Amino acid sequence: MRLNSEAVQGSLADLYEPWRREYGPVVPVELDGGVPAFLVIGHRTLREVCSQESLYSPDSRNWADWRAGRVPNDWPLLPQVAYQEGSTRFLSGPEHRRLRGVLASGLAQVEAASARRYTEWVADRLISRFAPKGRTEVVADYAAPLPLLVMLRLLGLPHEAGEQLLPAIFRLLEGGPGAHRANEEISDIIGRLVVARRAKPDRDLISWLIHGPVDGGPALSDLEVRNLAWLTVMAGAGGTPAGSATPWNASCATRRCTRSSSRAR
Known part of the structure; x- marks a missing residue:
């Protein structure tokens, strides 16, 4: 599923319901620039993802596509998702x-x-x-x-x-x-x-x-x-x-x- 600013205009319910029927609570998506990701649209599944830090790390340096070099260095969304020291968004545990x-x-x-x-x-x-x-x-x-x-x-x-x-x-x-x-x-x-x-x-x-x-x-x-x-x-x-x-x-x-x-x- 192509996911960009145009795709999410309007009612998200109208967008999510067909995806839920086809994929369930986790939808494979493609962001601008052809970068693959997974979009969690189920509340219970989202809670599981956010509470299991040992399995779903917030540290984007663990991202499989990033480690494999499949994310372009000039990707426009990179400043928002690339690891930043001192940002709690990418850290877990005591730090x-x-x-x-x-x-x-x-x-x-x-x-x-x-x-x-x-x-x-x-x-x-x-x-x-x-x-x-x-x-x-x-x-x-x-x-x-x-x-x-x-x-x-x-x-x-x-x-x-x-x-x-x-x-x-x-x-x-x-x-x-x-x-x-x-x-x-x-x-x-x-x-x-x-x-x-x-x-x-x-x-x-x-x-x-x-x-x-x-x-x-x-x-x-x-x-x-x-x-x-x-x-x-x-x-x-x-x-x-x-x-x-x-x-x-x-x-x-x-x-x-x-x-x-x-x-x-």
Whole structure:
């Protein structure tokens, strides 16, 4: 089954039901660029996959097609699925818990009242841009940028810098030809923020990841902080219109690249 941004438009129920009848809860799919993967569409099966880390490793370096050299280096979705040091998405066991713990404690420091005020301020700012026109594309002009701008501000990025970063984020989420360059732009901006906060901490998530307490291991490196911070933004985008209309969700299928999937193939 060919799976791309065009295929997942409309009702997923209409898309999944014929697949369930033919394949069951695990569907062999082909992502853009001809890269094979498995898409889990059964809830019980998904729970089994996500709970058996020894069999279904989240580390994409174990992916059979990656190890065999069948994934092109210029594959547009590669920045989203290639292993990144310091990203809990690709780790399991004690290392995953170490990073997840400091991230969870950092998010717990966010003051709900301050977050709400800033969210309302961003919402008003976005609305003021299209209100005089009397019409707008709601997803592109409001629903997609709003959560991203809020998450970037929680990291410690000034609002103006967050707005400048949005085009690169959307290019990465779309998984098109500009995805690799967009990934470099994002990494560079967040990397510079990490360096600045290590020298002079502030009341933001980046500063907490650098200077906050870490249970079960050493303090986070700059690379771990950068990748963990970016994962936080991407995780938020994946559950919003910014991610649901892009291959970001579809690409999750490639993370289940283990001995089991190799046998099934």
